Amino acid sequence: MASTSTIRMLRPLGQNGIAKYGMRTFATSPVARLATPASEASQDKGSSMAAAPNKKPSKPKQFQIYRWNPDKPAEKPYLQTYTLDLAQCGPMVLDALIKIKNEIDPTLTFRRSCREGICGSCAMNIDGVNTLACLKRINAEGKDVKIYPLPHMYIIKDIVPDMTQFYKQYKSIEPFLKADSEPADGKEHLQSREDRQKLDGMYECILCACCSTACPSYWWNQDEYLGPAVLMQAYRWVADSRDSAKAERLQRLQNPFSLYRCHTIFNCSKTCPKGLNPAKAIAHLKQELASSSP
Known part of the structure; x- marks a missing residue:
């Protein structure tokens, strides 16, 4: 499923994903090769082909992210909506943010560093709760994920607060x-x-x-x-x-x-x-x- 992005204006403010490879038996001499039964040769040929991995079912999920660009002061803050396939994304909100920045919108700006809940860089407001994006799991079954910067802080850009x-x-x-x-x-x-x-x-x-x-x-x-x-x-x-x-x-x-x-x-x-x-x-x-x- 292709990832997509839309903009909405705001009022102020094989089975395991690894290909299986067949085992193939090689004869040790030309004579042995000639002695290989036709049925065995057919089976050997089939097993030599790599089995295509089972494709995971698509799991589309929308992320509404606060955007504001200081280089465009006349433009009001807005929410931009991105759609990701969770089957192709890590389990944490930070994984989604990194995927959006790397594959959809390189202008999206946020802080992150350790990805282990140690540095505190990726603190933000996710679905109304202040938390760390690297520790917050994506709720695959719920509504759209809404991401804002930490509240009541001056904003440098997007979801980056001035500390x-x-x-x-x-x-x-x-x-x-x-x-x-x-x-x-x-x-x-x-x-x-x-x-x-x-x-x-x-x-x-x-x-x-x-x-x-x-x-x-x-x-x-x-x-x-x-x-x-x-x-x-x-x-x-x-x-x-x-x-x-x-x-x-x-x-x-x-x-x-x-x-x-x-x-x-x-x-x-x-x-x-x-x-x-x-x-x-x-x-x-x-x-x-x-x-x-x-």
């Missing part, structure tokens, strides 16, 4: 170990198994921004509220027993916006593609801040 503000906020929490003294053995700061386990569920964050861009509080106060992803990383360093700057880190959050714009909506924990719980980390951070206040 400048997000990384600026991440930088503001100084996400690195701050120790007053050198390690006793001159090599590294040691940590007990129990203290190390306190960091589980936080250090795994890949900074994809799925949680922050799913948070209504972050939509409303993006300039001052740090958002779930950054706040979870802030607590990751507050909770680290090797760090000596706990008081300094907490003091930096002593204002009405950086932390306390969180209203426990829990969108962040629901949408995290890594299964982390930013809301829980924020709650612990609020407790630390309350207990440290005079």
